[in-house]
Amino acid sequence: MKKLLLLALTALAALALAACGGNENSEGSDKVIKIGVNGADGAQWPVMVELAKKEGITLEVVEFTDYILPNKALAAGDIDLNAFQTISFFSNFVNESGEDLVPISTTVFAPLGVYSDKITSIDDLQKGDKVAIPNDASTLPRALNLLQEAGVLELSDDFGITGDETKITSNPLELEIIPMEPQQTARVLPDVTISLINNGIAAQAGLTPTTDAIYYENSESETVEPYINIMAARAEEADNEDYLKIAELYHTPEVEEAIKEEFKGSQIIIRKTAEETATMFENMLKYYK
Numbered sequence: 001m002k003k004l005l006l007l008a009l010t011a012l013a014a015l016a017l018a019a020c021g022g023n024e025n026s027e028g029s030d031k032v033i034k035i036g037v038n039g040a041d042g043a044q045w046p047v048m049v050e051l052a053k054k055e056g057i058t059l060e061v062v063e064f065t066d067y068i069l070p071n072k073a074l075a076a077g078d079i080d081l082n083a084f085q086t087i088s089f090f091s092n093f094v095n096e097s098g099e100d101l102v103p104i105s106t107t108v109f110a111p112l113g114v115y116s117d118k119i120t121s122i123d124d125l126q127k128g129d130k131v132a133i134p135n136d137a138s139t140l141p142r143a144l145n146l147l148q149e150a151g152v153l154e155l156s157d158d159f160g161i162t163g164d165e166t167k168i169t170s171n172p173l174e175l176e177i178i179p180m181e182p183q184q185t186a187r188v189l190p191d192v193t194i195s196l197i198n199n200g201i202a203a204q205a206g207l208t209p210t211t212d213a214i215y216y217e218n219s220e221s222e223t224v225e226p227y228i229n230i231m232a233a234r235a236e237e238a239d240n241e242d243y244l245k246i247a248e249l250y251h252t253p254e255v256e257e258a259i260k261e262e263f264k265g266s267q268i269i270i271r272k273t274a275e276e277t278a279t280m281f282e283n284m285l286k287y288y289k
Helices: 002-021 044-054 069-076 087-097 139-149 199-204 222-227 241-250 253-263 274-288
Strands: 031-037 057-063 081-086 101-109 113-115 130-134 168-170 176-180 194-197 228-234
Touching: 031 069, 031 241, 044 057, 044 241, 044 253, 057 241, 069 081, 069 087, 069 101, 069 228, 081 087, 081 241, 087 101, 087 222, 087 228, 087 274, 101 241, 101 274, 113 199, 130 139, 139 194, 139 222, 222 228, 222 274, 228 241
Parallel strands: 031 057, 031 081, 130 176, 130 194
Antiparallel strands: 081 228, 101 228, 113 194
């Protein structure tokens, strides 16, 4: 009987300790925050983990292999934050899903670039030249906006971030615009005059916007706002001090240096205030409602 009583008391003590542990790690000292990402091997994450540790926070980086599950996991409470997506993609997800998620900070911007094996300046384009652009719903309008910014063509006033080729109002060089699967845009470089290649695929092909592109997005331009990446949380926890501390750490010189070293200028830290980030979100939602 005494043995049974001892076992029962031991079990109750274990349960009590577990309950008191809450959001702490196995050492019982640090708060644990789970952040969902795509590509946990990014150079910034080990730096973030170490910086968070100094703040008494155990940052657990949870890797996902697609672009939907990190938001679903955040909404379900399986993770506390995520940092992997543009404000445009995020806003579209929130609008379609109805999940109560919000951005709490900006992270990086990855420029879309214009690449060529045949010319060295966008001004060298000739009549009838072939132009490859990604055909996915988010990058196609982004590519056309970039061509307009470069002075190559003009788009209708209502083009926004959801327009397509039918919204081209002027194409003086009669360029042949060829939408294709994003992965193909790097492979067809020998067959077209220019190809607009998104950042990730350019990196896979060994290309960097700041050194290899003949033209690329300016992070200061208003047209790139939809493509700034953000860190997101559940709306009811947007003011959580520990989450805001993690967002703050992303903007430290140590993290910026790690990103510069790994991505060679193909990713740029964006520092916007909480108010500016909230305004971006409101503006993006208007496009999808």
